[in-house]
Amino acid sequence: MSAHLPDEQNHFPGLSRIGALLADPGRAAMLWALMDGSARPAGELTLIAGLSPSAASAHLARLTDGGLLALEVRGRHRYFRIASPDIAASIEALANVAQASAAQRPIPRPARTVPVDMRYARTCYDHMAGELSVQLFERMLNHKLLTLHGNMLDATPAGAAQLASWGIDVAAQQSRRRRFACTCPDWSERRPHLGGALGAALLDAWSSHGWVERTERPRILRITPAGHRQFDAFLTN
Template sequence: MKEGPDIALIGSLIGDPARANMLTALMGGRALTATELATHAGITLQTASSHLAKLEAGGLLTQRKQGRHRYYALSEDEVGLMLESIMGFAASRGLTRHQPGPKDPALRKARVCYNHLAGDYGVRMLDSLVAARQIEITGDDLALTDAGQIRIEALGIDYAALKKSRRPICRTCLDWSERRSHLAGSLGEALLTLFIDKGWAKREQNSRAIRFTDSGEKAFSELFPQ
């Protein structure tokens, strides 16, 4: 391709198995060290450093230094959205890298997608908000309605702060396991933070899976009925 965006460069960055594994590890939303990412990728630290430099140069990663360590994270929301979409496309074509294991049901039920809730619960939440006319869908765009604003403020979410952010308040993200959209954007992040802060849900150790407590299951069902 001689004109337009260079998708070949992005494809080559993501297409390497080691780099793909490191990017997937960062989909959990946590910043990780080069050593941690090397372990996820199954490569040496020296090789990982070379891969990380390429991903950073390509605009997919950002790093920050804290003490003696350097931490890497996805550079922005768009990177997470792109990766989730690619995962969904691969899943729809039956392109999986492993046999289903014990963690798969938990990941499919509820998981972190960079900074928001994904899986069955993520899709259910968006569907419920749309059904209640608190979010409107226009094509691929989402908009929070006046009723939706009242609803999230009643939950204790600062709508004014969301509005001041440069990020979209609501946006769709194609769910790789459900193959339908879940809620991303600053509202999606705020809702996941709310669930965790209230003790309704928590992250499983060394996993992207989100585990809801019994009281959290009840509260979620009441807030977002099917």
């Protein structure tokens, strides 16, 4: 008797399709290169993935058709970016799962260290991730500036006041179609940082204040001396 396969749409909608898209190392490399929130040309992604132009074109088409990438046409050039913040957060979460499962394998594996600058402050699509981001998020929770409901968050009155001091209009962020605030797994810290519209707004605000700067290295953020003073004061008060 042949086994009856479950109806994918009812039992695990789309998981096998998404899994197949992520399973190829070349496609995974192109997706990870776009996790800084940038839009990159097809030629650059081809080099990053180490593929031939024809193979890269086929992989990019699959990722776009599958809804993981969005295509932007600029003149004669094609640029690709992660299709949405939720997809970026899912990729970051999968990186966290991959690291955790690798550590549980019985076969000894060489230790893989995370570069200090990558671990301390980096982008996770359009918000900040890394050690500092996790510390700031935990401080917000411990001081009841944010309240946690599952993996979703709300700002308390005290939190709204703190966010306003950083230049964040909570009501404006809550009115956006995007989720206001949510937890996002941090693959280097194994603890969540802040994602959603609020996470993106905070990175924009801290950048505009001159506390955080993007660097020439993809995803890595630099905390300025002024930023260190501001964040240290917030974390210790």
